[in-house]
Amino acid sequence: MTYSDYRKVFKQLKAKPTKMQKYIKHNAPKARKYGRSTKKCRRCGRPGGHIGKYGLAVCRSCFREIATSLGFKKYN
Numbered sequence: 064m065t066y067s068d069y070r071k072v073f074k075q076l077k078a079k080p081t082k083m084q085k086y087i088k089h090n091a092p093k094a095r096k097y098g099r100s101t102k103k104c105r106r107c108g109r110p111g112g113h114i115g116k117y118g119l120a121v122c123r124s125c126f127r128e129i130a131t132s133l134g135f136k137k138y139n
């Protein structure tokens with residue numbers, strides 16, 4: 064399943080408050096307890112390539128950038 068933020072349309076709907084209420088009512092995604100949409104990178108917000116190990120909660124590309132400062136060492 065692909066990921067898209069439903070709030071992107073809010074910019075257009077700000078001028079029409081009643082339509083916005085209707086949009087939120089029918090298009091807001093279900094609040095989930097687990098799954099892909101609950102895990103986002105805490106640094107950039109990317110939903111894919113998530114690393115949750117050791118409580119990192121960052122995506123793979125952010126991990127590459129901050130790994131050395133966290134104390135990870137790349138062998139070979």
Ligand SMILES: [Zn+2]
Binds near residue numbers: 107
């Ligand atoms: Zn990230």
